[in-house]
Amino acid sequence: MIIVLKSNTTADEKKRIIDKVHSLGLKTMVSEGVERSIIGVIGEEDKIRVQPLEAYPGVEQVIAVLSQFKLVSREFKPQSSVVKVKDVAIGGEEIVIMGGPCAIENLQTLREIAVNVKKSGARILRGGAFKPRTSPYSFQGLGVEGLKIMKQVCDEVGLLSVTEVIDPRDVELMAKYVDIMQVGARNMQNFNLLKEIGISKRPVLLKRGMMATIKEFLMSAEYILNEDNFNVILCERGIRTFETYTRNTLDINAVPAIKMLSHLPIVVDPSHGTGKWGLVTPVSRAAVAAGADGLLVEVHVHPEEAVSDGTQSLNTDNFEKMVKEVRAVAEAVGRKI
Amino acid sequence: MIIVLKSNTTADEKKRIIDKVHSLGLKTMVSEGVERSIIGVIGEEDKIRVQPLEAYPGVEQVIAVLSQFKLVSREFKPQSSVVKVKDVAIGGEEIVIMGGPCAIENLQTLREIAVNVKKSGARILRGGAFKPRTSPYSFQGLGVEGLKIMKQVCDEVGLLSVTEVIDPRDVELMAKYVDIMQVGARNMQNFNLLKEIGISKRPVLLKRGMMATIKEFLMSAEYILNEDNFNVILCERGIRTFETYTRNTLDINAVPAIKMLSHLPIVVDPSHGTGKWGLVTPVSRAAVAAGADGLLVEVHVHPEEAVSDGTQSLNTDNFEKMVKEVRAVAEAVGRKI
């Protein structure tokens, strides 16, 4: 922690700040600069982080030097983590493809989609039963009925399942039906939900909030690891920017950046990341080229009839073509599908 | 709803789209333009909103014409709403001042703050018992103990209370202790929480998400009104932008924009909206000049010792001075404190 003083800070003000730091059991090192003084704080930065030192008279700014995340960091665990869910390993050599509809609509449609995505190379079926929707008048999902359909289809077809949980009260229930619980972008900072999932010890796919920095994203993962649940798969799904041609701006930088900062696996959702099905395939190739460990893609047998997000869904033919193209890129970067 | 076709759309594609619209019980009006055709959809736009028409071959874009919000709109209710909580009316002639610490720390400190803010003109005491924090290692609030302290202080001093609820499981409990439940920026799209609060029929202060558009903000309020709870107070608290000098960018435009679009009262939180106590007073004056119905301000007897957000808290002297300056502006715009 670095405390920068104002140019006109008095000796008394400076002393008061230094005394405060010492009272927390930390050491200080004062640098008398040409224009202003700087106080370096030595010791556990966490002790002082909760103190609003900027509120002290004479302080111009306080600069944190260390990252706040610990368990998720590469410093804590230098080797990359592989999250194993049954027979699928996320974060290993294989690029794991997850495909399926935005929302689970009925047994027959989901089964048809599942058979197709499996054939094309997917290992995990995605599909929402509880849908967080901007409008109370939009389709809110089939709920528990959807979970049952999901489980039945996955058992039949031989796929794992990933589906979103939006309420801490549902975690226990979900655990009975699904392999991987997804925390959506809107819930990235629903901390009680994160804690419940942490306690459940179940695999979780944590999506980045649309306005969350990379560091805030990792701090949310830290909540789950802090409950001793290390089965966390991160997911970059685009951030909100001024650009309106695409639904979101997929932050491709975040993929290698997170690989540097954290040991956790990261997958990419090109469907929400672009919002336009015509962009999904090239952006999927890019994601894998950048180092992503998997893809989460919206697929529908009839996107134009989907009850949600059809605009950004691939049909099954385009999905097959996408996997094929991505496979070539995966091999070029030493991975496989 | 306007459906713009591509310049090379075939007659078959066009027919398929029109048939689809008709099958939903809606009428179409086709305009054959110089460069491309446009299909106007006549009837209830909601019927078609759930259909991903952009996924149909031949469609270039689909443009929604009507707003999705109904109950919150001025069209639905032209006169401004006044939310009455005991003896305080928010949205009337009076500018309602809400002040208090970020987090409730202990009985004595809260009481001292409460006495001071009341003396200066505040009607409502703010203070968090359940704190959503970016880091799992930060202070998470006193929980129920905090609620009890809040209630005791408000009863003693004669103030109403507003405090944040972060979990749908807590709504019933909170209702016993607090006058106004606050939904924080991070939970603006925690739809199950919104529904629970709607069902509770209790007054609610709904904060705009840092990444939410004005229209999304109003849609979240719609969730609460849709449960037949019209006691909603909106709160602009700054949005996230590229600017880093301030913690957030207070969206002053949103105040008159929301007054035009909606009948609900709106207050402003200049503490989170700026993140710097030195900016709170001028921005408070601006908020009231722009038409805000109240202010939600962080105040502490010793900001430099506050366990949370001290950097943006006013001390009691500055709070008193702020209210005085805001009162002069309020009178200039025909309001009072």
Added chain:
Amino acid sequence: MIIVLKSNTTADEKKRIIDKVHSLGLKTMVSEGVERSIIGVIGEEDKIRVQPLEAYPGVEQVIAVLSQFKLVSREFKPQSSVVKVKDVAIGGEEIVIMGGPCAIENLQTLREIAVNVKKSGARILRGGAFKPRTSPYSFQGLGVEGLKIMKQVCDEVGLLSVTEVIDPRDVELMAKYVDIMQVGARNMQNFNLLKEIGISKRPVLLKRGMMATIKEFLMSAEYILNEDNFNVILCERGIRTFETYTRNTLDINAVPAIKMLSHLPIVVDPSHGTGKWGLVTPVSRAAVAAGADGLLVEVHVHPEEAVSDGTQSLNTDNFEKMVKEVRAVAEAVGRKI
């Protein structure tokens, strides 16, 4: 300047960095922390700012402590500057109103507008002769002919003029016709233009870029002051954010923030800042309440016939009403119109 080292930096790497700093004539102070070392650099920060120290092996990050702006800062000049242009003082007690059309269209229309805005209380006439337009097919302004009309009208009616310069080659020409040269948002970092205006010593109204931070904005002003031209009036005109309901998001925080950081006067452009004429009046009141020294407002006798930006222009009746309301707020904050 603070140099934070990685946790695994070697002694050799550390030595190399320290030697580099010393070779620039600066001193270092090394703090051996629990988790990593920090090197404080003592001396003129500018010497080291141009060195990409982050490129040295072993460096995690480099944190600048001091602001880069000098001449524009309050530390350099603690008292507020007043820019005097003929009989008008910007930055003094008076709130200076500047009104007029987006683009100069013809003599008669401009004269009619000028008579009206003067009557309502404006001191300065705005209007563009050279228009930077997103599309090459949009109206590009009348050019020199527009400047002549501007001068004639101002002389007749008794107003000062402000108009935009978009090309360094035009500075000398503009100086013959206009009182204040405006640098538009798109040219805030057209550094050669800034230098030419600096050299001209003429009063300048410098608009903030739509994606410029407050600090970058002040650095652009620094370019002008660095040519010994202190006649700079800053103008907040809204920044680009994710919000699309308004054309820009007026950054009200920037007004008091700039007042703290700099001695230069600052005015607000509520027309571009909102993009909707219905929001101009409340946001104008807010700007003055926040401490702005003036307003730059688009006004037209027939906004619906304006060749540019009619959507955000006030008609003359609404302009008169706006000035009246702003005057009440100005008096409430100890200013006058």
Added chain:
Amino acid sequence: MIIVLKSNTTADEKKRIIDKVHSLGLKTMVSEGVERSIIGVIGEEDKIRVQPLEAYPGVEQVIAVLSQFKLVSREFKPQSSVVKVKDVAIGGEEIVIMGGPCAIENLQTLREIAVNVKKSGARILRGGAFKPRTSPYSFQGLGVEGLKIMKQVCDEVGLLSVTEVIDPRDVELMAKYVDIMQVGARNMQNFNLLKEIGISKRPVLLKRGMMATIKEFLMSAEYILNEDNFNVILCERGIRTFETYTRNTLDINAVPAIKMLSHLPIVVDPSHGTGKWGLVTPVSRAAVAAGADGLLVEVHVHPEEAVSDGTQSLNTDNFEKMVKEVRAVAEAVGRKI
């Protein structure tokens, strides 16, 4: 163009709007909806674009249906354009690598860099002689001297050159020394500069502004094509967002989006797009996987001694490694280096 009326628009107001449209030589088609009326405008949208119809009483919003860009669009020219500069073709099968320092420092350093980048596979040498810098106190480039060095090195080593032009007065001069003129992000909307380059007919690399939408970017290219200069290479270099871990957010979506909207070639600048040399290689792979036609990369023999942007520059070893990895990806997507 679609004109949406308010729900309470009067018949007179509606008539006035329709008359206005007709007076411009356009036809209207009125749709009387359940909640409000909509006026469709048929004919050349450009005629009406300059009219601020939203300023008419009774109008709620005006929605443009057609894009404003013409010459740059795929509709205008369905086949992809290949820009040929001497023996290098940008937009063809080959991925064109452009490498070199941020700023030209001296003959020897530039020569050393040039020899290295050529050996690794680059075809074009980049390097700035005129540098637009945020601060007037930063290194502003060698100017003409730099251009001469650039030409000498390129002639010797056998590379083409690309360098930035920042002033319309310099275009003629630059044309003598350099093969491709670059328009930097800050000048993307310096329309007079664009026009001068258009008139010069010289190849130009146009960078996207950090605050520019994809459509604004294409409109700026339109300025150049409108002067009958079709030798335009677009360059995505990252946009400004709320994320601060990286210098910019590289908009990977923009690559395939622009390929859909326009026939012009597009290259990617991963150096500015990330701001961190450790991210340049994975993001370069991603850019080529997404369909980019080339890369513009900062390279230096000693990044830690570079006078500008060393933090984001690759050293020559890492550059060689980058090209190798990108080549594998290029082949996976049917391209070559």
